[in-house]
Amino acid sequence: MIILTGNDLETGDVVWWTGSGWSRRVADAAFVEPGEGPEQAAGIMHREMTSRAVNGAYEVDAEDGEQGPVPSHIKERMRAAGPSVRPDLGVQAEG
Amino acid sequence: MADWPRYRDDAPVNEPAVTLEAFLEQPEAVAVRIEPGADVRELVPHLARLKLIEVGFPAFKDGRGYSAARILREEGYQGELRAEGDVLLDQLGFMRRCGFDSFAPAEPIEAAKAEAAMDRWPHHYQKDAVGTVPVWAKRHG
């Protein structure tokens, strides 16, 4: 299954597509269907990047976890949480 | 002096720019188009008859055209040197200093913005193809 991510253009924050907007928490992410349609992955990314609601959007494989989607790859889990060597920084530090 | 996008007083060349290959076989041609991979030094024996050299920038990140332009000016080429293609605002100043004196951007650029971009730098550290006085020369009179 896939979710969508990117960075906030102004702040650079890592953000995830929730179905209606972008959240810093991956747990808020919505699974989306692949495809070009307006409510499918490529369509959403194109629209959101054109309006600059997000920068550099791309698809990420994820599983459905207890707290919501969990990215399959460690790199995306690192983006979602913050650096593993600095647990005091990033979203992970916000409790 | 005319201005954007052509910094020359002579009349524009109306003949089509032909490929380098075609040019080398057509003794009467006066306009040629150079692609990034070409060796512009092949033109050196023919510079006197050339009126227009168009250098293609198919992608702005491909910087070979800058060297092509400088080489042509170093070799004494006086005719029109045109940058064509993916020519963007933030590259105009560099292009001008390499010797381009006319521009044909694929996406139009407003004249006022182009002029401002070309005047952005108060000084330059290097010598270039347009006789800029480099910073080191200003420092030492």
Next chain:
Amino acid sequence: MATMYQYDQYDQQMVDARVAEFRDQVDRRLSGELTEEQFTPLRLMNGLYLQLHAYMLRVAVPYGTLSSQQMRMLAEIARKYDKGYGHFTTRQNIQYNWIQLKDAPDILDDLATVEMHAIQTSGNCIRNISSDQYAGVAADEVCDPRPYAELLRQWSSFHPEFSFLPRKFKIAVIASPGDRAAMRLHDIGIEMVRSEAGELGAKFFAGGGMGRTPMIAPCVREFVPVDELVSYSEAILRVYNRWGRRDNKYKARIKILVHETGADEFRRQVEEEYERMQPLDLDPPRAELERIEAFFAPPAYERLEDGYDTDDPDFRLWAQANVTAHKVPGYAAAAISLKPVGGIPGDASAEQMDIVADLAQRYSLDEVRVTHAQNLILPNVKQADLHALWQELEAAGLGTPNLDLASDIIACPGLDYCSLANARSIPVAQKLSQRLSGRERDLGELKIKISGCINACGHHHAGHIGILGVDRKGVENYQLLLGGSGAEDVSLAKITGPGFDEDGVVDAVETVTNLYLEQREEGERFVDTYRRLGMAPFKEALYG
């Protein structure tokens, strides 16, 4: 005042114009006038990346020299715009990991007030020029290399012809037979030398690099007169800009061009171009060189005697490891290790940066240097002050006595910060330093270098022991390499065999160091023993 280059009105106006330009570019990006594709090379030329967690800003520390005032500004930026720390890199720069795009122009404005910038710290252009961290104080140098690095810094800034090269371009300038800057692993390596007649000039190397195809630069010219550094560099760059590959970004570095063309043919092409450039008078006059050289004239050293008291055993440990001889009697260069055992290599907090600035002002004639091994140097300390300095460093957690020892590990940011990474580097460095620090004095000089992917920002090819993070079916895995060096005995490390997981690679390093301890002969470093024995016994110990 530190012994360093100072901007005149021209330099300052150029940097100010650059900030104004970037402010305009950021505005155009935020308003949508520029697409990300168009904006990317522009922001990269101002050192701004989009990284794993946010934007990352790389600030240039030209040839690794900082005044205390500049160091204070770096601390201030860490506090004001980032999360209170920065990361010193193997190219003597500093990176901030949590920058916001909208703040970037203000940061550049702040930097400009202390004659600093982020110009050309990224992108396919000529990057910040690196040098020897002991420049100006090393006993073995023929001259201070920094004036020539500064000359080339100015020449390469906003170069009209060479701002869209096939790939990034890195230059190092040194001036001694001892190489502390990995000079021959740069696109151009320059060693200042004297001719037999005593004339100053430069020996040029070209086509070195790391990344996925590491190469040691061959010499392309034995002697370029000091007045022609610019035109000769221009000749190399022109050959590269015209003929460097652009079809494949992994083959676009000059090392591939030199390799594919052959060093002899490449040299011939450069000579031809150099010849053509002679009538163009591209080189600044001698007066300009003298103007720059004057800034680096030795500071007012006192007349002192060599020698200091090392009765305190802890101080003695630190002095033995971290203090380097100085060319002036009674002075020394003191290394501040940014490698506390179990810490993050190269990271410094804003408080630590302020402390270093303060110590530089009080003990080191106002100067700090950044090393390619991600440490800091106070280059001008009176030997008589070393003990007091050490006590203050200790109190700030900056007194780790491990320069060039096993726990002085170079590590790139890896998967904790870098979007190109395959594996984490920092945790491996942390575990290794904990494992090895107890016996690092016995192990002697040992350079461990870790990269989180094939790009080799952590110099793993040049490590006595190198570690390369790879992705094995989505799991972090580490290859072990042995026998590299980035110093004057330059060599490229070789892979031992199949990779290891994180704990496995820590064990593997311990295994090879054990073999060294068993097999070493008098006076041999790890890398010497490896070179004498070859790979076979190490492989045997690792894989049975």
